[in-house]
Amino acid sequence: MQSPSVPGNGLMRKFILYNGFIELAWIVFMTKKARILVVDDEEQISEIICAALSSDGYVLSRAFSGEQGVNAVRKEKFDLVIMDIQMPGMDGISALGEIKKIDPETEAIIITAYGSMSTAIQSMRKGAFDYLHKPFNIAELRTVVERALEKKKFNDITKAIFSTIRSEELLSIIIDSVTRILKADESLLVLINKTGKPYIAVSYGLDGQAREKSRLEVCTRILHRLPVDDINAITLVDEPFNDAKFTDIALIGEIKFAMILPLMEGNRLTGLININRKRPNAYFTENDTQRAKVFGSLVNLALRNANLYRQLQETQSQLIQAEKMSVLGQMSGGLAHEINNPISGILGLTQLLLEKEERSTQSYKDLKDIEKAVFRCKKIITSLLSFARQDESLMSPINVNEPLEETLTLCAHQMELQRITIVRKSAEGLPMINADFQQLMQVFLNLLTNARDAMPDGGTITISTRPAQVGDKEGVEITIADTGVGIPTNMLTRVFDPFFTTKPVGRGTGLGLSVCLGIINKHSGTITAQSEPGKGSAFTLIIPT
Amino acid sequence: MHKKILIVDDEDIVRNYARRALSSRGWAVSEAADGTSALALIEKEDFTAVICDLKMPDMRGEEVIKKIKARRPAVKIIVVTGSFSKLANPIVPGVEVYGFLIKPFGINEIRDIMEKMLKEE
Numbered sequence: 001m002q003s004p005s006v007p008g009n010g011l012m013r014k015f016i017l018y019n020g021f022i023e024l025a026w027i028v029f030m031t032k033k034a035r036i037l038v039v040d041d042e043e044q045i046s047e048i049i050c051a052a053l054s055s056d057g058y059v060l061s062r063a064f065s066g067e068q069g070v071n072a073v074r075k076e077k078f079d080l081v082i083m084d085i086q087m088p089g090m091d092g093i094s095a096l097g098e099i100k101k102i103d104p105e106t107e108a109i110i111i112t113a114y115g116s117m118s119t120a121i122q123s124m125r126k127g128a129f130d131y132l133h134k135p136f137n138i139a140e141l142r143t144v145v146e147r148a149l150e151k152k153k154f155n156d157i158t159k160a161i162f163s164t165i166r167s168e169e170l171l172s173i174i175i176d177s178v179t180r181i182l183k184a185d186e187s188l189l190v191l192i193n194k195t196g197k198p199y200i201a202v203s204y205g206l207d208g209q210a211r212e213k214s215r216l217e218v219c220t221r222i223l224h225r226l227p228v229d230d231i232n233a234i235t236l237v238d239e240p241f242n243d244a245k246f247t248d249i250a251l252i253g254e255i256k257f258a259m260i261l262p263l264m265e266g267n268r269l270t271g272l273i274n275i276n277r278k279r280p281n282a283y284f285t286e287n288d289t290q291r292a293k294v295f296g297s298l299v300n301l302a303l304r305n306a307n308l309y310r311q312l313q314e315t316q317s318q319l320i321q322a323e324k325m326s327v328l329g330q331m332s333g334g335l336a337h338e339i340n341n342p343i344s345g346i347l348g349l350t351q352l353l354l355e356k357e358e359r360s361t362q363s364y365k366d367l368k369d370i371e372k373a374v375f376r377c378k379k380i381i382t383s384l385l386s387f388a389r390q391d392e393s394l395m396s397p398i399n400v401n402e403p404l405e406e407t408l409t410l411c412a413h414q415m416e417l418q419r420i421t422i423v424r425k426s427a428e429g430l431p432m433i434n435a436d437f438q439q440l441m442q443v444f445l446n447l448l449t450n451a452r453d454a455m456p457d458g459g460t461i462t463i464s465t466r467p468a469q470v471g472d473k474e475g476v477e478i479t480i481a482d483t484g485v486g487i488p489t490n491m492l493t494r495v496f497d498p499f500f501t502t503k504p505v506g507r508g509t510g511l512g513l514s515v516c517l518g519i520i521n522k523h524s525g526t527i528t529a530q531s532e533p534g535k536g537s538a539f540t541l542i543i544p545t
Numbered sequence: 546m547h548k549k550i551l552i553v554d555d556e557d558i559v560r561n562y563a564r565r566a567l568s569s570r571g572w573a574v575s576e577a578a579d580g581t582s583a584l585a586l587i588e589k590e591d592f593t594a595v596i597c598d599l600k601m602p603d604m605r606g607e608e609v610i611k612k613i614k615a616r617r618p619a620v621k622i623i624v625v626t627g628s629f630s631k632l633a634n635p636i637v638p639g640v641e642v643y644g645f646l647i648k649p650f651g652i653n654e655i656r657d658i659m660e661k662m663l664k665e666e
Contacts, residue, residue, distance in 0.1 A: 337600070340627040341556045344649035348562025351652040355569075378649050385627075 034149050035059045035076070039069035039083040039095065040111070049082060052138045053145065066090025070098045073106065079152050080129075080145065081108045085119050093122055100127045105155065107148040111136070154294065157181065161302040165309040171202040174299050178273055179204045181291055182259065185278040190219040191263075191271035194530075198223055198271070205276075214251040219274050221245060222260050226269060234292055235260040236284055257283050261296045265304055273299070317493075318526075328498045328514070332384035339381060347374040384511065397432040400440065400465055400476050400543070407444040408463075411452075419458030420451075427466035431474045431545050439519045446512040447480045447539050453503060454484025454537060470544040475525070481538035487531040495529055549591070550659070551575045553583040553609065554598040554625065559648075563596065566652035567659060580604040587613050587620075594621040594662060596646065596655070607637045614640050621662055625650075 036058050040046040043064070050060045061076070063069040067090050069083060081099055085092035096108055110123040110131040120131040129148040132140060157177045164170050171189055179187045188203035198220050206212050222235060225245075237258040240246040254276075261273040273296070277284070284292075350370045357364040408422060415422060451461045460483050468477035487495060487502065494500045496517045501510035513527075516539075520527045525543035550572050554560050557578070564574045575590070577583035580601045587595075595613055599606030610622050621643040624636055635641050644658050 337627045340648040341559060345556065345558030345562065347649050347651050348559070348566065352562055352565055355652075374649065381627075381649070 033057055033059050034079045034152075035061070036080045036082060036145070037061045037063060037069065037072055037076075037078045039063045039066065039072075039081060039087075039092070041065060041084065041087045045084070045111075048138075049141065052141065056142065058145075066092060066095035066098075069095050070102070073099045073102050077103065078106050080148050081106055082111065082141075082145070083108060084111045085116070085123065086113060093119065093126060096123060096126045096128060105152070105159075107152045109144055109148055153181070157295070158298055161298055162305070165306050167306045167310060170302060170306050174273070174302070175202045175204050178261075178275060178292075178295060178299075181295055182275045182284070182288055183277070183282070184275040186215065186255075186274075186276040188215055188219070188274050189263075189271065190216065190223070190274065192223070192269075201271070211251055211254075214249055215274060215276070217249050218246055218252070218255075218258070219260070219272060222274075223269070223272060226262055226272070233262070234289055234296070235262075236289070238283060254278055256280055259284050259288070259292060261292050261299075263296070263303065264300055265307070270303070318521075336381045336384045339377070343374060343377050343381070347371065347378075350374065380511075394436050394438070395434050396437070398435050398437055398440075399430060399432055400435070400478060401426055401430065403435075403437050403440040404444055404463065404465070404478070407441045407448065410441075411445065411448055415448075415452060415461070418452055418455070420455060421458075421460045423460055423462045425462065425464035427464075429467055430465060430476050431467060433476055433523075433543050433545050435523055435543060436519075439522075443516045443519050443541070444480070446516050450512060450539075451480060451482035451484065451537070454482050454486070459483040459536075468542050470525075470542055473544045475542055475544040478541045478543075479538055481536060483536040486533035486535055487529065487537050488533055489531075492529055492531055496527070548663070549573045549575075549593050551577060551583065551586060551592045551595045553577045553580070553595060553601070553606075555579060555600070555602050556598075559598075559625075562652060563655055566655050570656055570659070572659065580606075580609040583609055584612055584616075587616055591617060592620055594623060594643070594659070596623045596625060598625040600627075607640075610642070611637050611640055623658060 036053060038046050038049050038060060039062075040049070041064050046062055046064070050062060054060050061072060061078070063072050066083075066087050069081065070090070072078075073081065081096075083092045083095060087095075090098075092110060096110065099106060099108065104127070107129045108123075108127065110120065110128045111134060112120050112123070112131055113134055120133075123131055129151060130144050132144060160173050160177065161170065164173065175187055175189050178184065184204070186203070186205035188206060189201045190198050191201045192198050198216065200206075200212055200216055203212070203215075206215060218240065226235075235258075237243060237246070237260070238256075240249075240255050240258055241253045246252050256279060257277040259275040261275070262269055263271040263273065275292075350367050354364065354367045354371065357367060408424075412422075448461065455461075462479070462481045464477075464479045464481075466477050468475045491500075491502065496513050497510075498514040499510035500513075517527055520541055520543065523543050525541060527539060527541050529537060529539050531537035548571055550567060552560050552563050552574060553576075554563070555578050560576045560578070564576060568574050575586055575592070577586055580603050583595070583597070595610075597606055597610055597613075601609060606624070610624070613620060614622065622636075622640075623644050623646060624642050625646045625648060627648040643662060646654060646658065
C-alpha cells in the first residue's frame with residue numbers, strides 16, 4: 001500500500017505498511033502542530049491569547065460561548081482547550097464536563113476570576129489540567145500551555161506505545177517517538193541477539209551501511225561499559241570525537257551530542273536506545289534527560305509486554321504443533337499397516353517380473369522404476385512408523401555427548417564423501433539428562449542429514465553442547481549449525497510441520513523434523529530453527545535434566 | 546521332507562509372490578489364508594518352516610504360532626510383521642522364532658532368510 005498524503009519522510013511512510021487506524025492517528029500526531037481552542041465570551045481577552053500563542057507556532061481556533069466550544073470539539077480534534085469559567089449560557093464548568101465526555105484526551109486550562117478558588121478546584125475535579133487566575137500575564141499562559149501540551153504529548157506517546165504488542169511495529173513507534181521527543185538527528189534502537197551480539201533493530205536518520213556500522217560500534221562499546229558503570233543510568237557523551245573511547249570510530253565526527261538510554265528487563269540489560277544530535281550547541285538539557293527517563297521506563301514496560309505476548313504466541317503454536325503431531329502419530333501407525341500389504345505385493349511381483357525380463361528391454365527399465373517407487377514408499381512408511389513408535393521410549397540418565405558421538409560415527413563416512421567438515425564444541429560440566437538414547441540418536445541423525453543435504457558442495461557442520469537453564473531447571477543446549485543454503489524466512493515456521501519438505505521430490509519425506517520435534521517434546525525440551533538464506537541454518541535443542 | 550514350507554497370510558497378493566519366489570528355488574510351498582486352515586494343514590503334514598503373518602482375520606498370529614510349535618516343536622517359524630515394535634524374541638512366552646520379515650519385503654529378503662536357514666542345518 002502506498003501513502004498518498006504523508007510527507008516525504010521515510011520514517012513515516014513505513015507506518016502505512018501497517019493496518020489500523022491507531023497508526024494513522026499516530027502519523028497525524030507525529031506531524032501536526034498542536035491545535036488549541038480558546039473559549040471566552042470576552043473577545044479582547046480571546047484575541048490576546050490567540051495572538052500570543054499563534055506566534056509560538058500553535059494552530060488556534062476560537063469560540064465565544066460554552067455551547068460553541070462544545071460544538072467545536074464535537075467537530076474537530078483539539079489538543080488543548082483554554083476556557084473561561086464565567087460565560088453567559090453554558091458556563092465553563094459544564095462545558096468542560098461535556099468536552100471531556102466527547103474527547104477525554106483533550107487537555108483543558110480553565111481561566112477563573114481572581115479569588116474564586118472553589119471553582120478552580122471544581123474544574124480540576126472535572127479533569128482540567130490547570131487553571132489561570134485573571135489577570136494573568138502571557139508568560140504565565142505560555143508556561144501552563146507548554147506543560148499541558150507536554151503532558152498531552154506523553155499521553156499520546158504512551159497510548160501509541162501500548163497500542164501494539166507486535167514487536168516490529170512497537171520498535172518503529174519507539175524510535176519515532178524518541179526522535180520527536182528528544183529532537184534527534186539520528187536515533188537507533190540496539191538489541192542483543194541470542195549469542196550476545198548487539199544489532200540495530202530499528203533506526204532513524206542513518207544513511208548507508210558505513211554510518212550504521214559506525215553507530216553500532218559506538219553502542220557496542222557503551223554496552224560493554226554499562227555494566228561497569230551504572231547499568232540503569234542515562235549516559236551523555238558530548239563531542240564523542242574528542243573522547244578517547246570513541247575517537248577512532250569512522251564518521252564519529254558527525255555526532256556532536258549523544259545520549260544513551262539503557263533498556264532493561266528486570267535487572268537484565270537487553271539493549272539501548274542511542275539518540276544523536278549533529279547540530280553544534282544542541283546539547284542535551286536536564287529537561288531532556290528527565291523526558292528520556294520517563295520515556296525509557298515506558299519503553300521497558302512496552303517491550304516487556306511485547307515479549308510476554310510473543311512467548312504466549314510461541315506456547316500456543318507449540319500446543320497446536322503438539323496436537324498435530326499426536327493426531328499424525330495415531331493415524332500413521334494404522335495407515336502404514338494398511339498400506340504395507342499392497343506395497344509388499346507390488347514389490348514382490350515387480351521383482352518376480354524383473355527376473356524374467358531381459359535387462360535391455362523397456363519393460364525391464366519400467367519395472368526397475370516401479371521397484372524404485374516402491375522403495376520410496378517403504379521409506380515413507382518406515383518414517384511414519386518411527387513416528388508412531390515415539391510412545392515407546394526408554395528413559396535413562398545419559399550424557400548427551402554419547403548419543404551424539406555415536407551418531408557422528410554412523411555418518412562420518414558419508415560426511416567425508418560430501419566434503420563436510422564436522423566441528424565439535426563441547427562445554428565443560430554438562431549435566432546428565434533423562435532421555436531415550438535411541439531416540440536422541442534419531443534426532444541427531446535427522447538434523448545431521450538435513451545439514452548435509454543443505455550443503456551439496458560441502459561445508460561445515462558445527463555441533464556445540466553447553467549447559468543451559470530451562471526455567472528453574474538445569475539442562476543442556478545442543479546446536480547443530482550448517483553453512484548451507486538456508487531456509488527462506490517464510491518457510492521457517494513450517495519446517496516442523498509433518499510432510500513439509502524443501503528437498504527435491506523423492507529425497508525427503510517431510511517427516512524428519514516432525515519426528516525430532518515429537519521426540520524433543522516428549523523429553524519436555526524445545527527445538528528451534530534459525531536460518532539466514534545463503535548463509536546457513538542452525539537448530540537448537542534444549543533438553544532439561 | 547526337506548524344503549517344505551507353509552505360508553500363512555490373509556493377503557492373496559503376498560502369498561502369491563512369496564510362493565513363486567520360493568518355489569522357483571526348489572521349495573514345496575503350501576498356503577493358508579487364516580489361522581484355522583493353517584492349523585489344519587499342520588495337523589496333517591510336517592513342514593521345515595512356517596512363514597506366518599501376525600495379523601489374521603480369525604485369530605492372533607501369536608496364538609497360531611504357539612499352537613504350531615506345540616504340535617510340531619521342530620518347525621522353524623518366520624514372523625511377518627509391519628511393525629518394528631513386534632521384533633521381539635520370544636514372540637510369546639516360551640516360543641522362540643527363527644527370524645523376521647518386515648513388510649514390505651522383496652523376493653530376495655524371503656529367499657535370503659530361507660537359504661540361511663538351510664545352510665545352518
